[in-house]
Amino acid sequence: MSDSTKVTRQELVAIFAVALMAFVGILVETSMNVTFPTLMKTMHVSLDLVQWITTGYLLTVALLMLTSAFLHQRFKNRQLFAVGASLFILGDLICALAPNFWVLLFGRVVQAGCAGLAIPLMFNVILETVPRARLGFYMGLAGLILMIAPASGPTFGGVMVALGSWRWIFWSTLPVEAIILLLGYGAIRQVSEVKRIHFDWSQFGLGQHLSIIVILMLYIVFSIGRSMAFSNTMTNGLKEVTMAERADANAIYNTGQQFAGSLGTTILAALMSSVKSGQLSAARETAMGSQLAFGLVLVLGLVNFVLYRFVFKYQVTDK
Template identity: 45%
Template sequence: MNENEQVSTQSKLAILATALLSFVGVLLETSMNVTFPELAKIFNVPLDTIQWITTGYLLLTTITMSTTAFLLKKFPIKKVFMSAALLFIIGDFLSMIAPNFAILLIGRLIQAGATGLSMPMMYQVIFITVPRRKTGTYVGIASMVISLAPALGPTYGGAMSSLLSWRFIFVAVLPIALVTFWIGIKNININPLGIKKHFDFLALALMSITFFSFVWAANRFGTKGASLISCIAPIIIGLITLGLFLRVNNHGVSQLISFSPMKIPAVSMDAITYMLLMFINIGISFVIPIYAESVLHVTPLTAGLILLPGSIVGGITSPISGMVYDRWGAFKPILTGMLVLTFATFLFSISSSWATPVKLTILFTLLRLGINMAFSNTISNAQANAPLKASADINSIFNMLQQYAGSLGTSILASILAIHQNQAHSAGEIVHQTMLGGHVDYTILFVIAVGITILAFINWHFQTRKGELSGNQE
C-alpha cells in the first residue's frame, strides 16, 4: 500500500468485522470465571474440572492460532473469516443450551477455535490494508480489543449470572456475532499471500501435545493428592514433543509456521514482552475476582466490577499509545508503560494487609494503564523490524504466544492458590490461605514485570545502537 493512501471505508469495515468477532471471543474467555462455584454445583463437578472451561478455551485458542500463518497464506481471508464466524455461532448456541458440563465444554472449545482464527486475522487485515504511517493507531485499537475484553469478561459474566442466568452470557453475544458475520462477508476481500506447501498435521499434533502437557503439569501441581511423578511427567513429555515439533516444522516437507522472524533480535525480544504482558493481564484478571470473593467476601458482581474501571482505562489507553507510536516511535510509550506496570505490580505484592475492593480497583486501573501503553506497540515494533512477507507468521507467533501465556497464567496462578487452600482445615483458614496464595501470585507477577521492563530497555538500547528504531523516532 502507498504510504499516502487513506484507509478506505471497506477496509475499516473489514477491520471492524474481525475486531468484533475477536472481541466477543476474547470476552467469553474470562466471563465464566465468576460462575465457577455456581457451575460446580449445577453440574456436580469439582472446581479443578470446571476451570477447564477457561483453561481449555485458552489452550485450544492457542493451538488454532498456530495454524493461522498457513491458513492466511493459503486461503482468501473472507473464507477464513466465514469459517471463524460460523464456528463461533455454533459454539455459542451449544453453550447456551448445554444440559451438562460436557456439552458446555464442547461449545466452549468450538468457540475457542473461532477466536484462534479471528485474532491473527484482525491484525493481518490491518497490516495489509493500512499504510505504515497509521499502523500504530490501528494496531492500538485492535490491541484495545484483546486487552479490554478479558478484563471486562468477569464484569460481564458477573452481571449476567447475578441479574439473569449464566446462560445469558452466551445469549447476549449471539446478535453481535450474527451482525459481525454480515459485515464481514460484505467487506472482506483480501487475496492470500500464496503458499504451495501442504498443511503439516504432524507438526500441529506435536505442538498440541506440547501445549497441553505444560498446562496439565501446572494444573497437577495444584491438585490435592497429586504425586510428584504425575506433575513432572507432563513436563518431560512436553519437552520431548517440543523438540520433535521444532525438527518436523523446520525440516519437514511442509511447515506449520515459520519462526524465521524470531531470528531478528528486536522481534524476539518484542515477542517475549508481548507474551508476558498477557500473562500478567490474564493472570491477574483471574486472581482478583477469586481473591475478592474469598478474602474480602464480596459478591461475584462486585468482584467483576473491581476490574471494570481498569478495563475502560486500558481500552482508552491502547489507541492513544498507538498514536504516540505513530508520532514519536515505539519506545516512549513502551518504556513508560513498563515502569507504570512494575510500580503497580509492586503495590499488589504488598497489598495483603490493606487491600479493599476500592484499593484493588485503583491498583488494577494503574496496572492496566501500564500494560496498554506497551502492549500494542510491541507487535507494531516487531512488524516494523521485519519484512512484510513475514507479517502472517509474526501475527500467528505473537497471538499464539500471548494466548498461551493466558492459559499458563490461569493454570499456574490457580495452582498456587489451590496449593495454599488445600492446607486449610476450616473456613477461617481458607480465607487466610487464599490471602497467602494471592500474595505469592502478586509477587510472581511483580518479578515478571521487572524482568520484561529490563528486557524492554535492552531492546531499546539494541535498536538505538543498530539504528533500527521504528515509527518516526529519530
C-alpha cells in the first residue's frame, strides 16, 4: 500500500471499474424480483420454482464469497476481474436468449459468479491500493454501493419491464459490463504476492470435522427456516395496519429488507475474511471466519426469537 495520501489516476480507474462491476452484479440480483408474475405466466412455472431465479443467484454468490480468501491468494486481481466480468457477460447472453425457465436459471447461476467475485475483489483492491489516511472514505463508498445496488434493483427491473420486456434487464447491462471489462483490465495492478496454494476441502466451511454434504444439509435447513419466517413476517406485519397504510408499510418493509440484506452481506463478508494469522492456510482462515459469521447469525436469530415472542404476546393481548 502506498505511503502517500493520494490515490493515483490508475488506482482510481481500477477501483471505479471493480466497484461498478460489483454494483451491476448486485443490481441484477434483485431486479428480477418484479418479473416473477410475468415469468410464472410465460414460462408456466409456480411461485415456489420461480423464486429460485433469485435464491440460486444468492446461493452461488455466498458459496463464491466463502472461497474469496483462497482465490485472492491464489490468483491475480486482474484474473479474478476478467473472469468475473466474463461470467457476467456470458450469463447475460444466456438469460437474454433463454427459451425456457431452466436455461434462464442456469444463466442466472453463471451470472452470479460476477457478484461473488466482484464484491470481495472490490474491498481487496481498496485495501491494497488506497493509503491508510483515505481508507475509511473508500471503504465507506464501497459499503454505500452494497446498500444502494439491491435497493435500486426492483426499480431498474420494473423500468425495463415497462419499456419492453424482462429480457431488457440483461440486454441493457451487457454493453455496460463490456465497457467495465475494457476499462478495468488495464488499470488493475497486483500488489500482494500470489501463492500456488491448494484448496483444502477438509477445512472448508465450518471445520474439518464436517463434510461438505453435512454443511449443505445444514444450510438447506437454515434456508427453509429463513424462507418460512421471511414471508410470514411480512404478512403478519401488514395485517396489523389499516388498508390505507399497507402500501406504505409494504414499501418500508421492502426497502428495509434490501438495506438489511446489503448490510448483512458486507458484515458477513468482512467476518469471513477477518482471520489473517499468516500461519494457517487460506481455507482454514476462511473456515474460522465463517464460524464467526455463523455465530453472529445465531445470536441475531436468538434475538429475533425473543422479539417474536413479544410481538405475538402483544397481538394476543390486542385481540
